[in-house]
Amino acid sequence: GAVVSQHPSWVICKSGTSVKIECRSLDFQATTMFWYRQFPKQSLMLMATSNEGSKATYEQGVEKDKFLINHASLTLSTLTVTSAHPEDSSFYICSARELAGDERETQYFGPGTRLLVL
Amino acid sequence: AQSVAQPEDQVNVAEGNPLTVKCTYSVSGNPYLFWYVQYPNRGLQFLLKYITGDNLVKGSYGFEAEFNKSQTSFHLKKPSALVSDSALYFCAVRGKLIFGQGTELSVKP
Numbered sequence: 001g002a003v004v005s006q007h008p009s010w011v012i013c014k015s016g017t018s019v020k021i022e023c024r025s026l027d028f029q030a031t032t033m034f035w036y037r038q039f040p041k042q043s044l045m046l047m048a049t050s051n052e053g054s055k056a057t058y059e060q061g062v063e064k065d066k067f068l069i070n071h072a073s074l075t076l077s078t079l080t081v082t083s084a085h086p087e088d089s090s091f092y093i094c095s096a097r098e099l100a101g102d103e104r105e106t107q108y109f110g111p112g113t114r115l116l117v118l
Numbered sequence: 119a120q121s122v123a124q125p126e127d128q129v130n131v132a133e134g135n136p137l138t139v140k141c142t143y144s145v146s147g148n149p150y151l152f153w154y155v156q157y158p159n160r161g162l163q164f165l166l167k168y169i170t171g172d173n174l175v176k177g178s179y180g181f182e183a184e185f186n187k188s189q190t191s192f193h194l195k196k197p198s199a200l201v202s203d204s205a206l207y208f209c210a211v212r213g214k215l216i217f218g219q220g221t222e223l224s225v226k227p
Binding site: 002004006034041042043044046049091093095106107108109110111112114 | 152154159160161162163164167208214215217218219220222
């Protein structure tokens with residue numbers, strides 16, 4: 001149980017284009033999903049928290065107009081990198097938590113999406 | 119402010135030997151603590167968590183962690199390391215996870 005998928009696993013795009021990454025909880029309902037960014041050999045940096053049916057909460061320094069997050073259903077959240085540039089190249093990881101507002105609940109992570117912007 | 123520290127960037131262990139990956143924390147309130155493992159080019163896999171109760175928590179793949187309130191530590195341990203345990207390990211605190219910087223574990227045969 002508690003499986004989270006991400007699609008695509010790899011994406012290469014041209015500078016200026018937009019890229020959408022999907023995160024799905026396969027066997028549970030995720031009222032809260034999180035989006036992280038990870039640089040090589042570094043820890044995960046939380047970008048934003050999304051709750052189903054409401055606007056995402058972005059961490060300080062993360063541009064909400066550049067990283068659009070939609071959490072339209074209890075099993076799907078999407079991250080769209082708009083007008084991507086080479087500096088947006090990174091490993092993007094989502095996670096999902098089953099119970100809203102309960103800090104004790106475990107986050108389950110997707111396998112990650114590697115984005116390369118040329 | 120909440121924080122987590124993993125003082126070792128890398129831990130090297132011989133196969134069959136016990137391993138310890140260290141983590142210390144600083145939180146206000148109850149310390150809900152987690153350990154995750156990351157294999158190359160993969161997301162994180164949940165290993166174990168401490169919420170309340172027994173200070174020794176058992177998790178996946180033979181790992182365990184000991185919560186020590188006086189030392190504000192939550193070290194990850196395994197009695198006998200396997201080569202397949204080689205990966206990046208992250209300690210994290212509370213629901214909106216605050217991650218340590220990660221410790222790369224290398225187990226040599």
